[in-house]
Amino acid sequence: MSESTSEARYRLDELISTEILIHEPYSSIQIICDIDKTYIETKFETPMAMLKIAFENAEQKQTVTGAPIALLAGRWGNFTSDQSNMQPNSLHFVSASPPQLRKVIRSKLAMDGLDWSSDTFKNQAYNIKTRKLRFLKQHAAYKTATILKQMSRAAKNSQFILIGDNAELDAFIYLGVKLFVEKKLSLPAYREYLSLGGVNDEVLPTLEPYLQLDLDDLSVAGILIRKAPRYELVDAPPLTELVLPFDHFFEVILHFHAWGMVDQSMIWPISRQLHNEYGYTREDIVSALERCRDCFSKTNRGTLHIEEAIHRLSADVPLGKLKEMKGFCPGLGIPDLNLSEAEILTASKKWVEAIANRKH
Numbered sequence: 580m581s582e583s584t585s586e587a588r589y590r591l592d593e594l595i596s597t598e599i600l601i602h603e604p605y606s607s608i609q610i611i612c613d614i615d616k617t618y619i620e621t622k623f624e625t626p627m628a629m630l631k632i633a634f635e636n637a638e639q640k641q642t643v644t645g646a647p648i649a650l651l652a653g654r655w656g657n658f659t660s661d662q663s664n665m666q667p668n669s670l671h672f673v674s675a676s677p678p679q680l681r682k683v684i685r686s687k688l689a690m691d692g693l694d695w696s697s698d699t700f701k702n703q704a705y706n707i708k709t710r711k712l713r714f715l716k717q718h719a720a721y722k723t724a725t726i727l728k729q730m731s732r733a734a735k736n737s738q739f740i741l742i743g744d745n746a747e748l749d750a751f752i753y754l755g756v757k758l759f760v761e762k763k764l765s766l767p768a769y770r771e772y773l774s775l776g777g778v779n780d781e782v783l784p785t786l787e788p789y790l791q792l793d794l795d796d797l798s799v800a801g802i803l804i805r806k807a808p809r810y811e812l813v814d815a816p817p818l819t820e821l822v823l824p825f826d827h828f829f830e831v832i833l834h835f836h837a838w839g840m841v842d843q844s845m846i847w848p849i850s851r852q853l854h855n856e857y858g859y860t861r862e863d864i865v866s867a868l869e870r871c872r873d874c875f876s877k878t879n880r881g882t883l884h885i886e887e888a889i890h891r892l893s894a895d896v897p898l899g900k901l902k903e904m905k906g907f908c909p910g911l912g913i914p915d916l917n918l919s920e921a922e923i924l925t926a927s928k929k930w931v932e933a934i935a936n937r938k939h
Contacts, residue, residue, distance in 0.1 A: 580629050588627075588678040588784075588785070589709075589711065589781050589785050590705070590780050590785060591720055591721070591724055591782060591785035591786060591789075592724075592785070592788075592815045592888055593702060593705040594701050594702050594703075594705055594706070594721050594724075595699060595701070595702070595721065595724060595725055595728070596678040596681075596699060596700045596701070596702045597697060597698070597699040597725070597728070597729075598681075598697060598698060598699075599695075599696065599697045600630045600695060600696060600697060600698070601669075601694070601695075601696045601697075602667045603666075603667070603696050603733050604732070604733070605666065605736070606666065606667070606668055606669035606696075606733070606734075607668075607734065607736065607737055607738065607828065608655055608668040608669075608737070608738050608739075608740065608741050608800070608838075608840060609669040609670075609671065609696075609729070609730075609737055609738070609740070610654065610668060610669065610670045610671065610739075610742065611671045611672075611673060611726055611729060611732055611739060611740070611741050611742070612650065612670065612671070612672055612673070612682065612742040612743075612936075613672075613673055613674070613722075613742060613743040613744060614672055614673070614674035615674060615676060615746075615751060616744045616746045616805070616806075616807045617643065617646075617676055617742060617743050617805050618638050618642065618643055618650075618672070619641065619642060619643065619684070619687065620641040620642070620643055620647045622718065632665060638690075640684070640687045641682070642691055642774075643689070643805070643828065644827065644828070644857050644858065644859070645827055645828030645832075645853055645857050645859065646828050647691035647693060648692075648828070648832070648849060648852060648853065648857070649691055649828040649829075649831045649832050649835070650670060650693060651692060651693060652832050652835060652839065652840075652841045652845060653668060653670070653740070653831070653832075653835045653840050654667045654668050654669075654670045654693075654694075654695075655667050656667075656668075656840060656841055656842050656845075657841075657842040657845055663713060666735075668840060669696040669697075669733075670693075670694075670695040670696050671695065671696055671697045671698070671699070671729055672688070672695055672697070672698040672699070673698075673699045673722060673725050673726070674698070674699065674700050675701045675718045675721070675722075676701065676702075677700060677701060677702060677703045677704065678700040678702055679696065680700065681700050684698075685698070693844060695830060697729070698730075699725045701718070701721050713779075717777055717778075717779070717782075718747065718748070718752075719748055719751075719752055719773065719776045719777050719778050720773070720778045720779075720782045720783070720785075720786055721854075722749075722752050723752055723755065723756065723773065723786065723789070724777075724786055724789040726741070726752075726753075727756065727760075727789045727792055727794065728758050728792065730756075730760065730792075730794055730797050731792040731793055731794060733797060735795070735796040735797070735877055736796050736797075737797055737798075737853070738797075738798050738799075738800040739797065739798070739800065740799075740800055740801045740802075740803065740838075741753040741756070741757075741801070741802050741803070742798060742803045742804075742805070742822070742831070742843065743802075743803075743804055743805070743807040744804060744806075744807040744810075745804050745805070745806055745807055745810050745811075745812050745813070745824070746810050748776055748777070748931075748934065749804060750802065750804045750822045750936070751776050751818065751927070751930065751931065752776065753773050753799070753804075753822075754818060754821060754822060755769065755773065755776065755927075756799060757799035757802065757821065758772070758799075758916070758923065759772075759790075759794075760794045760797050760798065760799060761798055761799070761815065762789075763916060763920075763923065764904065764920060764923065766790060768920040768924060769790065770786075771924055771925060772785060772923070772927055773786065775924065775927050775931050776927075776931060777926050777931075787850055788808075794897050798886070799837065800838065801823060801834060801913070802821065802822045802823060803823050803824075803825060803831055803834065803879065804822055804823065804824045804825070805824075805825055805828075806824050806825065806826055806885045810937075811937040812824055813930065813933045813934045813937050815926065815930035815933060817914075817916060817917075817918065817926070818916070818923070818926050818927065819930070820914055820916075820932055821913055821914070821916060824906070825907070827848075827863060827867075828851075829853055829859060829863070829864060829867050830867055830907055830909075832849055833867055833871045833909045834909045835870075836871075836909065837871070837874075837875070837909035837910035842886040843881070844884065846868075846884050846885060846887075846888050847884065847887055847888040847891060850864050850868070850888045850891075850892060854892070860899075861892045861893065861899065862898055862899050862901055862902070863902065864888075864892060865889055865892050865893060865898060865901060866901040866902040866903075866904050867904065867907065868885050868888055868892075869901065870904045870907050870908060870909075871885055871909050871910070872885045872886065872889070873891060873908075874908040874909055874910045874911055875909075875910055877910075877911070878911070879908055880910060906923060
């Protein structure tokens with residue numbers, strides 16, 4: 580192969596701008612969280628909206644309500660006393676925004692009281708420089724490579740929790756990672772899965788080094804997908820039965836609690852803080868707490884701390900109408916996907932087509 584041909588090949592690694600802030604190789608639970616529309620309310624559907632984002636300062640960026648306290652709780656477990664985790668769970672951010680926004684987004688995260696392990700931004704200048712403008716809004720290869728690389732740095736038996744939103748293909752990307760890492764999809768089948776997710780034939784070969792990383796003894800314990808405003812949540816069972824959608828970040832906190840990441844003593848202080856400082860209604864909080872209590876009861880887990888929070892929120896002033904929240908049940912195991920590779924790929928194709936045809 581000539582040098583000119585080699586240079587002309589697409590280079591996925593040029594997109595990935597990762598900086599590690601805190602080296603935490605022994606964290607057994609690692610959280611990877613998207614930023615745009617998951618942590619920060621971002622509107623980039625039009626060129627003018629994208630231009631506005633580029634010139635916003637940290638104070639102008641709007642955090643999704645409750646996101647900071649959820650990630651703080653997931654990272655530290657108990658952040659109001661000396662009993663907080665001495666070895667916190669790792670927290671990694673992944674953004675499709677360019678590295679030029681790293682400084683302002685870091686300022687926003689710090690303003691929200693967070694510390695984190697690493698952040699990754701998408702170097703869109705490479706696509707512009709190489710005139711690959713059609714790849715500017717295609718994030719599947721970039722996010723897949725970033726997540727697999729982050730997982731390869733983890734200790735054996737580490738568990739990952741992936742948080743994103745339903746604006747694009749986060750759920751599809753995250754589920755693909757889970758199925759591949761947990762050997763539900765072979766390497767050839769995963770390549771086909773990625774192609775279904777829009778990874779171009781020109782880009783797919785450059786993913787190969789990431790697909791060959793040592794990912795043995797790792798798992799994805801949870802896939803949490805925020806239902807972003809104005810975007811329809813596409814349900815495609817049985818694939819989406821492995822995905823946990825959420826309306827607000829208190830649901831994320833209760834999932835973290837069910838997974839042993841948040842101490843039970845934090846449930847009332849967090850509930851109070853979400854109501855007093857973040858504007859969550861008592862009805863939203865109690866609805867989620869009651870569902871959590873009912874789900875914990877099914878697995879014989881203690882619920883006194885949940886009952887306490889419900890009592891304190893409803894003792895003095897009667898509550899209004901509560902939400903049913905039938906799809907929310909922290910603590911219940913995620914079902915196994917009993918499908919062959921061919922069946923997974925057939926279902927995945929239908930899922931991607933449904934996402935492409937949805938209303939938003």
